[in-house]
Amino acid sequence: MRNKLCRGLALLLALLTLLGGLTSCGAEQGWRAREVAVIDDNYRTWYEIFVYSFCDSDGDRVGDLQGVISKLDYIQDLGFNGIWLMPIMPAGSYHKYDVKDYLDIDPEYGAMADFEQLAAECEKRGIKLIIDLVLNHTSSEHPWFTAACDYLESLGEQEEPSAQECPYYEYYHFVKGDPKSSTWYQVGSSDYYYEGVFWSGMPDVNFESQALRKEFEAVMDFWLEKGAGGFRLDAVKEFYTGAVDKNVEVLSWVNDYVKAAKPGAYLVGEAWEGLLTYAQYYASGIDSFFDFEFAGPTGIVSKTLTYSGEEHSAQAYAKALCRVQNAIREYRADAIDAPFFVNHDMARAAGYMSYDERKVKMAAALNILMSGSAFVYYGEEIGMTGSGKDENKRAPMFWSADPSAKGMTAGPADMEPQENRFPSAEEQGKDKDSIYSFYKDTVLLRNQNPEIARGTVARLEEIEDPDIAAISKTYEGQVIYLLYNLSETEEKQVDLGGYGELELAGYLSVDGGAVTAEDGKVTLPAYSVAVLR
């Protein structure tokens, strides 16, 4: 199926190239006019949404699902074909990672009918919708946990707890006697203690319990039936803290269950670890794990743009692309990398780049043109501000300079005021040189060339300029070439004459200058990317 799509696309591209040569269509608009591929697999470009701070539909200044629905045009116009919603189930905290009921929508966000409407709208647009699924822990207010605690507190001094009497007792990790550890908490005034790796309000569940697994199977069925196209799996390395093999077993169970219930569903796990550890999680069969190697202020994308020295050169970036690909494929041949630059737990990227607009744009290209399923956190496309405490990283989407404009949210209660340095989405949408427009071009380039997401990366080792990352991506017999000029100031020329007859399929350039290709010689302005095929 994909094969056929790609051949169709290749034909279409050939035709458009021909037409482009015949008409007076300017070079500037040229590549943007090309068709995008129809995406029916899991190599997508995902938009991560914190519903609370995204868009408010009913005037209470808390984001909600109707708000998300009202912004689907915005998301689709940017080219995203996947959406990840952070937790939407009833919870105790504003971030909702402490679930009180796995089978409902938090009333702050709306009702189940709103979710069903959102899922249907996404499907109509070819957008896959995944939701956060928090399996590692529940809220301490979840009825399973409160029932288990009530039961333990009711036991007499000599009585042993029994799962026959209270099945929920075995859903969590309880011990009698104080384990004297900072991640264990007392059950009321009893002799019992429970584990909460993150905090006392989030008791860790016990995956040894088959009854608990059955409950979670029903939860997964429920959401897949409501229209979820898969799940983002939270905190998978804490299922059994420190035991990769056991975590892989739990993830295999999730993967087998979900794929049997809905073939084609997409699963992406959060194993916040170094490459050599998170790579091992691919043995579970889960499609993707977040690529922490490239993310955050000290990840490869940030270091490539802000650190000097050979080990942070463009060449080193290209080598890292190969290294990560090879590491994850060792555990699963069809592993789909999940590159991202920033998420809700990390400071926003504009700050790492000292609000240098050119670098903010290049960071987008270095992230979004990676192979796999690329993720973008809401607001990154306009260079929003946010660092320090977690609430600051989850600030209101900056739709408009007018804080009382329709859709604007108030943000988390404990958030410190955030001053955005770049204009609002409304303003940037009208500016073809904005960060927003650069993101849109980058996603478009990715969508037009299926090899960018799906291709196997190799370095062009003959190209030795340390400021140039030169790679090929091969997918189903098609080869494309990507050249990144990561010099901040210098135009560069790269000779690809030895690679056959290549056409410029598109390019990005932070200052708006054109990339040109003639007789195999590609000229790249400072901070630009060229795609050739």
Ligand code: CA
């Ligand atoms: Ca609202």
